[in-house]
């Protein structure tokens with residue numbers, strides 16, 4: 001088991017997984033530990049569904065079809081993918097690093113679109129967690145879910161496992177709700193594919209930098 005700082009340093013968004021499933025006792029331990037996340041008034045607003053096996057295969061097939069059809073794009077939390085200013089620069093830098101690692105040329109729109117569709121295949125992960133936020137909760141409780149999600153990803157890293165948080169898995173919530181039997185009043189906030197990293201995959205050679213401490217944090221006395 002890795003110390004916390006080590007797990008934080010090692011966690012990365014992994015975009016190619018091996019097919020091997022994680023043993024159920026390990027899954028249950030990790031998800032039980034993730035429950036320790038803090039939340040506003042200890043409300044614990046996250047409702048989590050973990051898809052594996054046949055359920056995940058069906059979901060993957062449905063999302064791959066929907067993902068190729070713009071008409072079916074209906075996220076519960078609108079997302080246009082547009083970032084302003086410095087955030088746009090970082091977005092472009094991260095994308096350039098990923099496509100370079102994958103050997104995809106900047107102007108190869110077809111290859112980029114195909115790489116994007118890999119999101120809906122959950123990058124071949126054997127498991128995917130879907131984090132729902134029940135109505136009427138909003139931004140404040142979404143923060144709680146973010147803390148939960150980071151707990152989960154760090155715990156997976158500490159176990160030698162890998163994950164990818166994916167907004168893309170929230171673009172067709174009606175399909176996810178239908179297949180997992182989730183009521184309409186629970187809104188889909190985040191998907192996380194996870195499993196064993198495929199260490200040979202070019203996409204997983206991608207590394208992203210972070211802004212300097214002074215650009216993100218001001219200390220006041």
Ligand SMILES: Cc1cc2nc3c(=O)[nH]c(=O)nc-3n(C[C@H](O)[C@H](O)[C@H](O)COP(=O)(O)O)c2cc1C
Pocket residue numbers: 011012013014015094119164165166167168169190207208
């Ligand atoms: C809320 C959230 C949504 C994300 N959505 C996607 C996604 O849809 N597809 C994807 O490939 N990566 C996605 N990512 C991964 C980010 O691109 C990645 O975390 C970022 O580039 C930093 O790289 P790192 O996680 O490897 O440190 C998402 C990350 C977060 C936190």
